[in-house]
Amino acid sequence: MSRRTSEFCDGISRRSVIKAGLTGLMGLSLPEILRLKAQAASTNGRAQDDTAIIFLELAGGPTQHETYDPKPNAPSDYRGPLNPISTSVPGVQFSEFMKEQAQVMDKLAVxxxxxxxxxSHRTSSHLxxxxxYLRDRQSNENEMPSIGCITSKVRxxxxxxxxxxxxxxRDMRFGRAAWLGKGYNPFITARDADRKNFEVPNLTLLRGLTSERLKDRKQLLKGFDATREIIDNNGVGDAMDQFTREAFEMVAGDAARNAFDISQEDEATRDxxxxxxxxxxxLLARRLVEHGVTVASVRVTGPSWxxxxxxxxxxxxxxxxxxxxFAxxxxxxxxxxxxxxxMVVAMGEFGRxxxxxxxxxxxxxxxxxxxxLAGGGIRTGQVIGASDAEGGTPVDAPYRPENVLAMLYRHLxxxxSxxxxxxxxxxxxxxxxxxxISELI
Structure with missing residues (x-):
């Protein structure tokens, strides 16, 4: 398979990833999400926290040497051609490509x-x-639910x-719900937010509808021939209970559309x-969590890492x-x-x-x-752990991806358990x- 159609070396095409994400979206049952959310709230018997996370997926696996862990004293074929630069924290250096993050290192924890x-891309991304770990190394489907889907169900x-x-x-490589059910799969934008006149198709599709108009099933179906089968499968035309009305308010009302309207951001911020x-x-991820999204994930690729x-x-x-x-x-x-x-985390599936x-x-x-990592009330301005002189193995404070996820769950x-x-x-x-990760607390 050519590099034009495959983003990763294991042969997964961009088209396949997008198709998988859209398939998950088409299975989304908004009324069911709302029912389960209400059940969870009544079971917990307490008000939900308003914390949120932004997960920057550095898909493909970024190099540690050319980002956050340069090795200036290693032999040339280890350290590479880039230079280390100082950060705002004395004694901490990043690679020269991380110069803006270097200036805000006091607000980061690395x-x-x-x-x-x-x-393996698959096994490591799933982890x-x-x-x-992904047990079937050839599978493209989640065997366990991702952190975003767990959060959608619980919070x-x-x-x-x-x-x-x-x-x-689009969704993270293994950012779906597995056996939790498709109702907890992510809502995806399906396009990059830098497009001219950016809009989210799944919101603009229902623009102009109100819950009152849903009473006329014939009118609803007439206006959405392309989605008639989806609407019928989800029982939208017949199930006129509270949660169905709320679900359509999400896609037809102002709250979600305003949250996704990046054009409301001022020009200086966008620049x-x-x-x-x-x-x-x-930027759109920041806007979304500010407007009530609990987990926003961003696939930071192009080209992949x-x-x-x-x-x-x-x-x-x-x-x-x-x-x-990021800065x-x-x-x-x-x-x-x-x-x-x-809380923000920037993480790939492995190093190089x-x-x-x-x-x-x-x-x-x-x-x-x-x-x-940044935000979430963690202790910042510090580097935790260390790799050896060549950047190949941990020599201090070894942690695993599960420990990072545990910190995210703690924040949420x-x-x-x-x-x-x-x-x-x-x-x-x-x-x-x-x-x-005790050093962050």
Whole structure:
């Protein structure tokens, strides 16, 4: 398969990923989501927290050396051609492509010692998004539910009429609900937010409808020939209960449409994030959590971070706009006073080999990776853990992706020892390994 149609080296095409995301969306049952949300609220017997997370998925596996863990004293074929730069925290250095994040390092926490035992895109992506290895290495479907789907079930959204879990522009590689049910799959935008006259099709489709107009099933179906089968399958025409009306208010009312309307952001803010897909998707994620979305995930690719060849050239294409957008997000959260409400994580599925290969790239390397976090009331301005002199293995404070997920669940007020029954009736923990990263608390 050519590089034009495949984003990753394991042959998964862009079209397949998009198709999978849209398939999950078409299975979305908004009335059922709202019913379950109400049931959860009555069961918990307490008000929901309004905390949120933004998950920046650095799909493909970014190099630790050319981002957050440069090795200036290593041999040249390990350290690479880029230079280290100082950050706002004395003694901490980033790669030169991370210069804007370097300026806000006092508001970041970087873990240089995350590790696991897989070099597979599928297995590792499933681990970093669910806390479980993928047992079938050839599967493209979730075997366990992702953090966004768990949150959608347990917490729901922070505001009525707003989806709980949104993915931009498409879902994470293993960001779906598995046996929790398609009703907890993410709501996806299906396009990048930097497009001219950006609109979300799944919201604009129903523009002009009100709950009163839903009483006329014939009129509804006449206006939506293309979605008649979907509407009938979900019982929209007949099920006129409270939750169905609320579901259509989400897609036809003002709350969700306003949340997704990035044009309401001022020009200076849009410029600060960067007028590209990286910047505008991340800005929209900030806007969404500010308006009531509980989990917003952003696939930060284009090209992917799967840099087996020409690493420095490819890194320049994505690292610079990513760096700018992430730094803007961190500053923006603080300026708006929501830095404690919103926790941000930037994480790929693994790191890259400590030594350059013959094609001037680095290969898959699960043995160590760097993860950056911000917000959520964590202790920032610090580097946690360390890799060895060549950037190949942890030598201090070794942590795993599950520990990162445990911190995110803690911020969301979700107990990762909670169990749900899978398809076989077996109780499954949200996380089996759920130790927290003590240095962040």
């Amino acid at each position: 873990i240089r010692s995350i590790h696991h035992n897989s070099g 970093t998004q669910t806390g479980y 729901g959204s922070n505001e009525q009429g707003i989806p709980a879990y949104v993915s931009l522009p 600060r994030y960067g007028r590209n897909s990286f910047g505008q998707n991340i 799967d840099d087996h060849r020409d690493l420095v050239k490819r890194m320049k294409q994505k690292a610079i706009p990513y760096d700018r957008a 803007a997000l961190v500053e923006d959260l603080h300026a708006r006073g929501i830095d404690k409400k919103v 080999t400590p030594k350059f290969n013959k094609n001037a790239g680095r290969d898959h390397w699960g043995r160590v990776m760097s993860v950056a 007020g979700i107990d990762p 909670t169990t749900f029954l899978d398809h076989s009736g077996r109780p499954r923990y949200i996380l089996e390994r759920r130790e927290l």
